[in-house]
Amino acid sequence: xxxxxxxxxxxxTRAIRVLVILSFLLPLFFLLDxxxxxxxxxxxxxxxxxxxxENANSQVLLIINQFRVPKAITAIxxxxxxxxxxxxxxxxxxxxxxxPYILGVxxxxxxxxxxxxxxxxxxxxxxxxxxASSWGIVAAAWIGSGLILIxxxxxxxxxxEIMTILILGLLISSAISSIxxxxxYFSNESMLKxxxxxxxxxxGSVTNVQLAVLLPSVLIGILIAFFSSxxxxxxxxxxxxARSMGMNIRFxxxxxxxxTAIxxxxxxxxxxxxxxxxxxxxHIARMALQTAKHSLLVPATILIGALMMLVSDIISQLPGxxxxxxxxxxTALLGIPIVIxxxxxxxxxxxx
Amino acid sequence: xxxxxPEKIIELAxxxxxxxxxxxxxxxxxxxxxxxxxxxxxxxxxxxNGVGKSxxxxxxxxxxxPISGDIRICGKPISRYREKDLALLxxxxxxxxxxxxxxxxxxxxxxxxxxxxxxxxxLLEEDMNMIEEAISSVGLRGYENRMVNHLSDGExxxxxxxxxxxxxxxxxxLDEPTAFxxxxxxxxIVHILHRLASDKGKTILFSxxxxxxxxxxxxxxxxxxxxxxxxxxPEDLILNGNFNAIFQNKNIYFDQEKGDFRILKQTKLTACVxxxxxxxxxxxxxxxxxxxxxxxxxxxxxxxxxVNYPHWTVTHLAELLKFDSLLSLCGYLKGLEN
Numbered sequence: 001x002x003x004x005x006x007x008x009x010x011x012x013t014r015a016i017r018v019l020v021i022l023s024f025l026l027p028l029f030f031l032l033d034x035x036x037x038x039x040x041x042x043x044x045x046x047x048x049x050x051x052x053x054e055n056a057n058s059q060v061l062l063i064i065n066q067f068r069v070p071k072a073i074t075a076i077x078x079x080x081x082x083x084x085x086x087x088x089x090x091x092x093x094x095x096x097x098x099x100p101y102i103l104g105v106x107x108x109x110x111x112x113x114x115x116x117x118x119x120x121x122x123x124x125x126x127x128x129x130x131x132a133s134s135w136g137i138v139a140a141a142w143i144g145s146g147l148i149l150i151x152x153x154x155x156x157x158x159x160x161e162i163m164t165i166l167i168l169g170l171l172i173s174s175a176i177s178s179i180x181x182x183x184x185y186f187s188n189e190s191m192l193k194x195x196x197x198x199x200x201x202x203x204g205s206v207t208n209v210q211l212a213v214l215l216p217s218v219l220i221g222i223l224i225a226f227f228s229s230x231x232x233x234x235x236x237x238x239x240x241x242a243r244s245m246g247m248n249i250r251f252x253x254x255x256x257x258x259x260t261a262i263x264x265x266x267x268x269x270x271x272x273x274x275x276x277x278x279x280x281x282x283h284i285a286r287m288a289l290q291t292a293k294h295s296l297l298v299p300a301t302i303l304i305g306a307l308m309m310l311v312s313d314i315i316s317q318l319p320g321x322x323x324x325x326x327x328x329x330x331t332a333l334l335g336i337p338i339v340i341x342x343x344x345x346x347x348x349x350x351x352x
Numbered sequence: 353x354x355x356x357x358p359e360k361i362i363e364l365a366x367x368x369x370x371x372x373x374x375x376x377x378x379x380x381x382x383x384x385x386x387x388x389x390x391x392x393x394x395x396x397x398x399x400x401n402g403v404g405k406s407x408x409x410x411x412x413x414x415x416x417x418p419i420s421g422d423i424r425i426c427g428k429p430i431s432r433y434r435e436k437d438l439a440l441l442x443x444x445x446x447x448x449x450x451x452x453x454x455x456x457x458x459x460x461x462x463x464x465x466x467x468x469x470x471x472x473x474x475l476l477e478e479d480m481n482m483i484e485e486a487i488s489s490v491g492l493r494g495y496e497n498r499m500v501n502h503l504s505d506g507e508x509x510x511x512x513x514x515x516x517x518x519x520x521x522x523x524x525x526l527d528e529p530t531a532f533x534x535x536x537x538x539x540x541i542v543h544i545l546h547r548l549a550s551d552k553g554k555t556i557l558f559s560x561x562x563x564x565x566x567x568x569x570x571x572x573x574x575x576x577x578x579x580x581x582x583x584x585x586p587e588d589l590i591l592n593g594n595f596n597a598i599f600q601n602k603n604i605y606f607d608q609e610k611g612d613f614r615i616l617k618q619t620k621l622t623a624c625v626x627x628x629x630x631x632x633x634x635x636x637x638x639x640x641x642x643x644x645x646x647x648x649x650x651x652x653x654x655x656x657x658x659v660n661y662p663h664w665t666v667t668h669l670a671e672l673l674k675f676d677s678l679l680s681l682c683g684y685l686k687g688l689e690n
Contacts, residue, residue, distance in 0.1 A: 230473035233459075234466055236452050244413060245519065246439025246467035292455035295472065 015289040015296045022303035026076075029310040033072040036317045038324075039063055066208065072310065074206040077218045078271050079281070079309025080302040081263035084225045086278030087285070087301045088256045091232045091294070093166050096342055100264035100278035103152050103169045103257065105145040107176035109268040110199065112144025113137050114180045117195045118187040137198065138210065138269045145265030148172065149257065156253050162239055201272035201328035203313055214270050221263035222302065228255045229294035236292055274328055276335025277312070281305040283342050308334065360424070361523060361555040362412060363388040367421030369404060369411040378419050381407045385421070387574045387583045389557060391522070394549040396566035396586075397559040399576030400598060405559040406447075406527055408576070412557065413444045413525050425523070439467040442523040443516035447531060449508065451501050457511050458496040461486055464518030479518075486517035490544055506537030513544060524548070526558040530565070538562055542569045564612065618643065621688065624650045627659025635659050638678050642685050655688070657681075 034046050041060055049056040049064040085100030093102070101107070116136055151172065156165050184192060206214060231252035234242035243249055267274065285300040286292065312334055316325040368383035382404035389395045397405050411418050414430055423430045425441060433441075443464065450460070464486065465479045475483070487493060490510040495503075500511060509529055516524045529545070530538040542562075546569040549556045560566050566573065567586040575582040575589055575598065582594045589595045595606045603616040623644045625635055635657065636646050647653050656667040664675040666684065675681040 227471065230466070230469070230471065233463060233473060236455065237450055237460075237463065238446075238448060240415060240446055240448075241444065241463075243415065243435060244439060244442070244444035245463065246436040248435055286454050290454050291459070292452055293459055 012291075012296070015291050015293075015300070018288050019296070019300055019303065022300065022307065026303055026306055026310075029307055029314075030072055030076065033075065033310045033314055034064065034068045036314050036319050037063070037068060038317075038322050067204070070206055070208050070211050071204045071313065073211060074203045074214065074271065075309040075313045076306040077214060078203060078267045078274060079277055079305035079307070079312075081218045081221060081267045081305075082274060082278035083281035083285075083301045083305025083308070084222055084298065085260040085263040087282035087294075087297060088225060088228070088232065088260050090279075090282050091235050092253065092256050093162060094236070094238065095166070096283065097279060097339070098166070099276075100260060101173070101268075101273065101275075102166065103260060103264075104148045104173040104176065105261050105264045106268045106273045107173040107180070108144040108146075108148030109141035109265060110144070110180055110273065111176045112140035112142070113198055114183045114195060115144075116140035117198070118183040118191050135210075138213075141269035142265060145261060145268060148176075149261035149265065152257055152261070153254055156257060157250055162253075197326075198272045199328070200326035201274040201331075203271055203309075203327055206270050210270060214266055217262055217266040221259045221266070222298075224255055224259035224262070225298055228252065228259065229298055231255065232294040232298075233292075272328065274309075275332050276339065277305060277308055277331050280335040280338035280342075281308055283338065284308075358390045359426075360388045361391050361393075361426060362557065363424040363427075364412075365422050365424075367411075367423055368419040369407045369416075370419045371407075372417065372419065380419055382576065382581070383419075385581045387581055389555050389572060391555055392549055392553040393555055393571040394546050394569060395555070395557045395572045395574060396570040397557065397574045397576060398561075398563060398566055398598065400578075401561075403576045403578065405576060409525055409527050409557070409559055413442065414438050436467055439519070439521075441521055442525060443519040443521040445509075445512045445516060445524070445526040445529055447527045449505070449532070450512070453499065453501050455500045456496065457487065457492065457498050457500060457503070457514075458483065460500050460511055461514045461518050464515040464520075467519065482520060483518050486514040489517060489548075490514045505532045506534070506540065509533065509537070509541055510544070513541070513548075517548070522554060524554055524556045526556070528559050528561070530560055530562055538565055542566070545569070563606075567611070621645070621655070622647045622653040623655050623657055624648065624653040625657045625659065627657075627661075629661075631659050631661035635664070635678065635681075638682055639685070642682055644685065 035043060045060050046064060049061050053061055082100045089098040089102050090096060155168055159165055231247060234245055234247045239249055281304050282301050285297050285304050289296055289300050312327055312330045316327045316330045318324060364385045364387050367385045368380050370381040371379045373379060399405055410416055412423060462475060462483050490513050492510055530541050542565040545556050548554050570586060572583060573586050573589055575594055577597050590608055599605055605614055605616060607614050621644050623639050624647055639646055650656050658665040662676055664681050666673045
């Protein structure tokens with residue numbers, strides 16, 4: 001083996017070691033997340049419920065199967081999906097503060113939900129609770145983010161300059177937020193409250209049936225990201241270099257935008273807008289692996305994102321108490337210090 | 353003797369470059385460009401800021417279509433190439449400084465293999481060898497695991513050149529590769545380019561403001577003037593006076609005898625200098641810088657200076673003064689001007 005090849009392998013060993021450690025930590029935190037909640041359940045009961053369900057206490061079984069397992073799986077999916085979406089946006093826009101929602105996907109979703117919760121409530125007069133429950137909200141959010149995705153892809157096929165797309169995405173987001181504000185302004189208290197609760201994010205409202213839709217959506221988004229890892233590497237040097245190396249810019253952009261919108265859109269639809277995980281995790285992955293190669297960063301970001309979200313969920317349960325916190329506040333309080341650190345570090349000229 | 357005409361790797365025929373606008377509002381930056389480059393030539397593109405060097409390079413690299421006329425790469429119009437096929441023929445280095453943290457030299461150079469590898473960018477043995485060879489041929493062996501954003505500007509530019517070598521293309525296009533570099537790095541980079549052209553038969557096109565290195569190392573210049581674009585060996589363009597046309601209406605001219613650049617100064621006073629060797633040459637330079645015209649005869653001059661290194665004697669209006677450095681002499685001369 002040549003010297004350069006040996007060097008390269010040496011370079012990757014750190015990344016692979018980190019990936020191995022992360023894949024051991026993930027099931028550990030998954031179990032920990034199952035353990036914690038307002039009803040006290042021991043580890044042996046949990047293990048029994050998972051592996052020998054016929055012998056388990058029926059109430060424990062119900063709590064584990066209907067509540068805690070779907071919530072923990074949702075946490076893993078949400079963390080992985082938002083982080084991968086953030087990684088792709090940071091790379092494509094070459095901006096360390098880009099995140100999964102930068103294309104306006106989440107504002108599209110929130111407009112959908114706002115129209116459903118606040119708008120139809122106004123028309124039908126009060127019967128919103130049933131309309132707005134689960135599937136209705138999911139569908140509204142999905143339609144909203146899907147429309148934004150189509151808009152962004154239309155724009156990106158016409159506009160060459162990537163920074164223009166970024167600015168347009170931000171402007172579209174702001175415009176949509178103002179529409180949502182108007183809707184909020186004209187809605188009554190109970191409708192407002194159910195909308196505000198949706199914006200706080202929740203992992204616990206996803207049922208097993210809904211997971212059957214969320215899981216494949218996230219897997220498709222992640223799969224596209226895996227297939228885009230060579231594109232993403234080239235995007236690191238900017239679009240001119242990428243094109244000079246033979247990349248089809250429009251196709252690559254579309255793959256990345258599609259993946260980001262599916263991931264961010266699905267999570268927003270089922271869990272509400274969950275902030276900061278998507279911005280912070282890709283940076284943690286880069287620091288931990290000391291690499292910029294996306295074939296390694298994509299799996300690492302998935303694992304770290306899932307871990308971060310499990311930790312956020314555990315914290316939001318306020319272990320030892322009956323109360324819970326909105327998960328969006330927890331991810332913000334965990335993520336913001338990391339983002340601050342990025343900004344401070346960035347002053348020393350690093351961009352990504 | 354008739355020798356075989358070598359292949360024109362890049363050929364522009366009455367090409368206009370610029371930015372396409374909506375119907376008939378094209379912004380033409382430079383029109384009627386007819387130049388070419390042969391296999392194995394190092395071609396420097398020279399011209400003032402704003403004359404369209406970058407636009408021309410971007411058009412040749414295929415980032416934007418020509419407004420009119422044709423660009424042929426290896427005999428085929430550039431518009432008929434797909435991105436991937438062009439990437440196998442031509443690689444590009446822009447003026448932009450790459451600042452990606454956690455990107456190692458090896459990984460950046462390996463990106464050059466992009467058009468050669470599979471969908472996931474898997475590097476095979478052949479790719480590895482090519483990357484290794486590219487890194488050593490710019491003199492960066494041992495730098496493989498260094499992070500790109502910890503390199504100096506000169507080293508980073510070498511990495512970017514190594515990336516084009518890994519891409520293994522017959523043509524390399526570089527937009528001002530020496531712009532941020534200090535003098536020794538400028539020479540080194542241009543020399544590397546020269547070597548790649550002559551040893552490996554690559555056709556290398558680069559724009560530069562550094563005329564001295566361009567004259568010393570390139571086989572052909574494309575001289576972008578306001579009215580036209582001229583080409584030729586650097587020496588041809590100096591002899592036929594085209595070179596001076598770069599500096600139209602500017603207080604700079606190219607000294608054809610000495611082979612360097614001079615700034616035209618309004619001379620107010622005259623001096624007659626006697627002395628010999630290097631001290632005399634540098635004293636004359638100092639006088640020119642201070643706005644003196646150096647004349648031969650003591651009768652015509654305002655002052656007379658005798659160089660007897662490390663002492664200078666100045667005769668001015670029957671006054672005799674002695675100086676022991678050019679700095680103090682210049683200080684005195686500055687006082688005379690006013």
